[in-house]
Amino acid sequence: MGSVSEWLDDMASKYGFGSKTEQASGAAYETPGGHVAGGRAEVGPLHAEASGEVLHGHGKGVKSTLGYGNAKIGVKGGEDGYAGAEAGAGLVKIEVDATEALDLDDNLVVEGDVSAMNASAGVALTDDGLSAGAQANYLEGSITLGTTGTGDADEETRVGLSAGGGAAGRVHWGDRDGDGNAEYGIGVDVGPISADIKTEDPLRTYINTATGVTGQAVTNLIDGNMTHDAVKKGEEFLNDASGAADDLLTSASNWWNDDD
Numbered sequence: 001m002g003s004v005s006e007w008l009d010d011m012a013s014k015y016g017f018g019s020k021t022e023q024a025s026g027a028a029y030e031t032p033g034g035h036v037a038g039g040r041a042e043v044g045p046l047h048a049e050a051s052g053e054v055l056h057g058h059g060k061g062v063k064s065t066l067g068y069g070n071a072k073i074g075v076k077g078g079e080d081g082y083a084g085a086e087a088g089a090g091l092v093k094i095e096v097d098a099t100e101a102l103d104l105d106d107n108l109v110v111e112g113d114v115s116a117m118n119a120s121a122g123v124a125l126t127d128d129g130l131s132a133g134a135q136a137n138y139l140e141g142s143i144t145l146g147t148t149g150t151g152d153a154d155e156e157t158r159v160g161l162s163a164g165g166g167a168a169g170r171v172h173w174g175d176r177d178g179d180g181n182a183e184y185g186i187g188v189d190v191g192p193i194s195a196d197i198k199t200e201d202p203l204r205t206y207i208n209t210a211t212g213v214t215g216q217a218v219t220n221l222i223d224g225n226m227t228h229d230a231v232k233k234g235e236e237f238l239n240d241a242s243g244a245a246d247d248l249l250t251s252a253s254n255w256w257n258d259d260d
């Protein structure tokens, strides 16, 4: 006769909750040039996922999908944290990574995608950012250009067009090149326009965008990550100011005590 904790342990390992979490399951059926796959569940703290693709092709830098759907419900912490609820489906999607397809410099980001009959809705919070929205498009496409892995001031811009309805917004803070400098950014889908900007150095990007060629001439002369440097200078200033305030208070209190 086992104790309650033994029983709980047994149930935890059996169903994957409590301390013995991580339980994943799935099934995939490969066919020539395609597959159907779905599954994944992590009970504790809850996470479920299902996805499927009818036909799937993968060439050098080109991925094409015909008939797809996915759904997630959330709350999961840890490394690849996820919180939210999302669902989406579409008919055709073609994604091109030109850097791979055309053997371009690995530090360039040149990507494009086109899809038709798409619908998606949901809210998601992941390690890479926050997104929310609902939309249905007959046709949509986007191009992403930028740099990655070149230092601490990489930038990416994505612009897209769509025909359909709905709206979405995103906040980015992922680290694509894993250099410890997050690429901060925002993105919106409003009307036919979709745009995202991500940058490891928001201050530099802001000056370049707001002041054009003149600003770029100036920022080109400044090495390093301007945002990090500005934050550091700000902290130093605050430390100095608080040090000066401390000195002032000490002097005042000494004067007061002497006068006593």
Ligand SMILES: [Ca+2]
Pocket (backbone or CB within 6 Å): 148, 149, 150, 151, 152, 153, 154, 177, 179, 181, 200
């Ligand atoms: Ca970088």
Ligand SMILES: [Ca+2]
Pocket (backbone or CB within 6 Å): 174, 175, 176, 177, 178, 179, 180, 181, 182, 183, 200
């Ligand atoms: Ca980075």
